[in-house]
Amino acid sequence: MTIKPGEAMHDDDIANTMRAMGHPVRLNILRILAKQERGECCCADVTDELTLAQSTVSQHIKVLLDAGLIERKPRGTRNCYIVQHDRLAALGSAYSGMIAGFSPALSSLEAEPA
Incomplete structure (x- = not known):
């Protein structure tokens, strides 16, 4: 999923x-x-920081890969990973727009006494 x-x-x-x-x-x-x-x-670097099993970290990395949040780069016998900043920026923009779309509804909720 490239944005x-x-x-x-x-x-x-x-x-x-x-x-x-x-x-x-x-x-x-x-x-x-x-x-x-x-x-x-x-993956080994991430595993060292999180003190989790390599298999657990790999499963979480796969979810992030499938969502397009990170990219895999082969480096010899290892795979390295890079954050997809464009994807995160697109999510931030979409989330901001979605929240802004809810603003009139939120404003009316705030105006009503409890």
């Missing part, structure tokens, strides 16, 4: 992406990958 810069995400894309991000371990993996100075990180 081009400036391209809007559809509701099913938003839901799938948010579902992939809906686990604390996957959010931690995204943070670990995003803070890498060289821009990429291998």
